[in-house]
Amino acid sequence: MAPAFGQGLPTLDTVPKAYSHEFRAELLYDLCAALVHEGLGGPEAWRKCDESAQVFAQRAIMESIGEERWNLLQRNVEYHLTVSNVSELYGDEALLGNGRLAVTIECSGCGFLKIGPAVTALEEEAEGLGAAFYWTLTYALYRVMRIYNHDDALQYEERMHEYAQDDEENREQYEFPEVENALPECIRKMLTHDNHCEFTRNARRVLNRHRDGRYRSWIQRLRKIQQLSRVRLPTDVHFREDGGYDTIPLPSLMVAFKEHDAIVACFDEESNYMLEGSAEPTVGVVFSPRKPEEVRRAIRVVARFVALNCTLFQLVEELQEWEKRHAGTDLDRGEPSLRAA
Numbered sequence: 001m002a003p004a005f006g007q008g009l010p011t012l013d014t015v016p017k018a019y020s021h022e023f024r025a026e027l028l029y030d031l032c033a034a035l036v037h038e039g040l041g042g043p044e045a046w047r048k049c050d051e052s053a054q055v056f057a058q059r060a061i062m063e064s065i066g067e068e069r070w071n072l073l074q075r076n077v078e079y080h081l082t083v084s085n086v087s088e089l090y091g092d093e094a095l096l097g098n099g100r101l102a103v104t105i106e107c108s109g110c111g112f113l114k115i116g117p118a119v120t121a122l123e124e125e126a127e128g129l130g131a132a133f134y135w136t137l138t139y140a141l142y143r144v145m146r147i148y149n150h151d152d153a154l155q156y157e158e159r160m161h162e163y164a165q166d167d168e169e170n171r172e173q174y175e176f177p178e179v180e181n182a183l184p185e186c187i188r189k190m191l192t193h194d195n196h197c198e199f200t201r202n203a204r205r206v207l208n209r210h211r212d213g214r215y216r217s218w219i220q221r222l223r224k225i226q227q228l229s230r231v232r233l234p235t236d237v238h239f240r241e242d243g244g245y246d247t248i249p250l251p252s253l254m255v256a257f258k259e260h261d262a263i264v265a266c267f268d269e270e271s272n273y274m275l276e277g278s279a280e281p282t283v284g285v286v287f288s289p290r291k292p293e294e295v296r297r298a299i300r301v302v303a304r305f306v307a308l309n310c311t312l313f314q315l316v317e318e319l320q321e322w323e324k325r326h327a328g329t330d331l332d333r334g335e336p337s338l339r340a341a
Contacts, residue, residue, distance in 0.1 A: 028053045030289035035060045069310045076313040078109030100288050103298050104281035107252045113316050116257030117323045123186050131186040132203035140229040148251040153179040153266035182262035221315040228308040235284040246277025
């Protein structure tokens with residue numbers, strides 16, 4: 001799935017979703033019944049699956065996502081959706097018990113958004129428009145997924161300076177990425193902006209002023225991402241507090257301004273260590289297939305996450321195509337670790 005970075009969800013033939021082998025049979029049938037009750041699958045689908053409960057559940061979930069949206073995600077990112085009656089507990093699998101299941105989405109290869117050319121074009125259209133677009137997108141994504149951007153790179157650079165200070169013998173050998181100098185001026189000057197609420201209001205006004213302008217399609221997609229992100233998609237407390245994971249979820253998206261800028265360099269360094277421990281799932285919902293309200297909640301969470309990601313990667317692909325048309329150059333598809341290929 002792929003442009004140089006990416007995440008993905010599988011097709012019906014290569015479904016990287018999993019159902020734990022420890023699934024008790026009655027739980028699996030309860031899940032199938034719950035899916036049918038919510039309009040996902042039916043008698044005809046059951047016959048096509050040779051009456052296999054596991055295949056039926058997989059197909060029902062896949063078909064609810066839709067092939068077109070699934071393929072969009074596969075081109076850009078590596079997501080893995082799992083339904084199981086076990087969860088990781090301090091490195092080991094532990095039964096959830098009480099007839100409960102967990103649906104999780106994990107990211108093993110993040111998407112990539114090179115946003116610099118778009119920010120430049122928007123700033124040329126109107127001063128402040130590029131910054132408004134970037135920060136509005138950033139704050140919306142912060143609410144629903146982990147992303148790697150200038151802020152993470154700045155923190156990495158700060159840690160490198162601290163390491164150098166503590167390492168007198170090898171201090172001269174340290175190299176620093178100078179992240180702030182690599183940022184567009186319109187982004188850099190906002191790093192010290194104290195009044196977040198005032199900036200948000202101003203950004204909203206600037207975007208509204210240009211919503212029917214030359215870049216209206218970008219702004220429309222941004223607005224949809226904003227709307228979908230207003231309802232947070234919290235991972236169940238079972239994963240946050242009781243899962244025994246080593247770290248927070250892996251990034252779902254890496255945002256840089258150029259193909260090989262300081263942010264990319266920092267990400268490539270940090271990604272060498274991101275897979276060393278166990279990371280929390282990007283999305284994790286525990287539910288009982290015998291409780292319709294819990295089933296509907298799990299379906300809503302997954303559906304909203306998929307919808308937001310589809311809108312996000314539609315924007316990513318639109319910006320890529322726009323850059324190709326206006327810059328006349330293909331994107332460099334490097335494959336550093338953790339970027340989906």
